[in-house]
Each structure stands twice: as C-alpha cells, then as structure tokens.
Amino acid sequence: MTVLWFTGLSGAGKTTLAKAVRARLPSYSFILDGDDLREGLNQDLGFAEAHRLENVRRVAEVAKLMVKAGVLPIVALISPSRQGRALARGIIGQGFTEIFIHAPLAVCEERDPKGLYAKARRGEIRYFTGIDAPYEPPLAPELMIDTVCNSVEACADKVLGFYGLPSLRSRA
Numbered sequence: 001m002t003v004l005w006f007t008g009l010s011g012a013g014k015t016t017l018a019k020a021v022r023a024r025l026p027s028y029s030f031i032l033d034g035d036d037l038r039e040g041l042n043q044d045l046g047f048a049e050a051h052r053l054e055n056v057r058r059v060a061e062v063a064k065l066m067v068k069a070g071v072l073p074i075v076a077l078i079s080p081s082r083q084g085r086a087l088a089r090g091i092i093g094q095g096f097t098e099i100f101i102h103a104p105l106a107v108c109e110e111r112d113p114k115g116l117y118a119k120a121r122r123g124e125i126r127y128f129t130g131i132d133a134p135y136e137p138p139l140a141p142e143l144m145i146d147t148v149c150n151s152v153e154a155c156a157d158k159v160l161g162f163y164g165l166p167s168l169r170s171r172a
C-alpha cells in the first residue's frame, strides 16, 4: 500500500493539499501532519538536525504501522533533508512515494499562513527551514506539485490522478 509523503517548505501547501486529497479519498486514509505530531508524539524534539531526523524517523514508523493496519497515510512534513527522506524511504519500503510540494521561498514567506516566517525574520524562532536552516529539494521525487501555478483543486487532482486513486469529488 502507498504512503503519500508530502515534503516542502513551510507554507508550500502540504497541509492544505493533504486535506484536499483526504477529502476525496475513502475513509481508510489518515493525515499525519508534522505540526500536530510535534504537539504530542514528538513534543520532546527540537529543530536541530539530529532532532529533525528523529522526527522524520518516528513519523515514518507510524506511517508504516498504519499501512499494516490497512490505512493509507498522507504525511505532511517539511522533512527538509535528503538524508531524512531517504531514511523514511528505507523504513517504509516500496510504498513510499515522495511528493514535492513546491512553491518558491518568496511565495511561502508572502503567504506565511502561521506567521512563522515573520517570527523567524525577527529572530524569535531559530533553525527555521528556508531562513536559517536548509531545505534540500528532492532530486527525484515520484511527483512534484507546483502550488503557485495550480489551484488547490488542480493540485489534488494531480496527486489522485498520478496514483490512480479514486476521486470522490463527483459525489461532493
């Protein structure tokens, strides 16, 4: 079974698209959102490199368990390093599908849906991806979604179309 792994900058559209895709899938899918997980399972972790790797590792392990339970996980996680995503691919195995949710940093900063870029620029948050921590774009993702040139609906269509997943939109 597939794991949809959305990677990209904060504000690129991972959560928005995960919800849009989820809304069109049958009930056996579940969103694993990095922000939510940091409030619970990963609340002991910070943003230094080793902690980010551990963050990715735990999410990958949870996704793997979900697959075993017959659930389709949609992971929305910045997962900024190639090493971290390779680790996740190794844990999950064949079903791992890396989807690069892409918008340029300037656009993400302009959107700033949670006000985090502003805080990072003011120095109130450290190690913020794209500002004072790196984001390594995937070199060979299974799919890249451009959230600047495409609407949310069009982006969700691309994800579902690529995997041949059933869209429930016609029932909406």
Ligand code: ADP
Binding pocket: 008, 009, 010, 011, 012, 013, 014, 015, 016, 017, 076, 111, 113, 146, 147, 148, 150, 151, 152, 153, 155
């Ligand atoms: P992330 O989860 O990657 O941090 P969010 O989904 O929280 O990003 O925020 C993305 C922002 O960009 C939202 O305000 C959303 O409405 C906006 N947006 C504009 N166009 C798109 C698109 N095509 N896909 C996803 N988000 C988009």
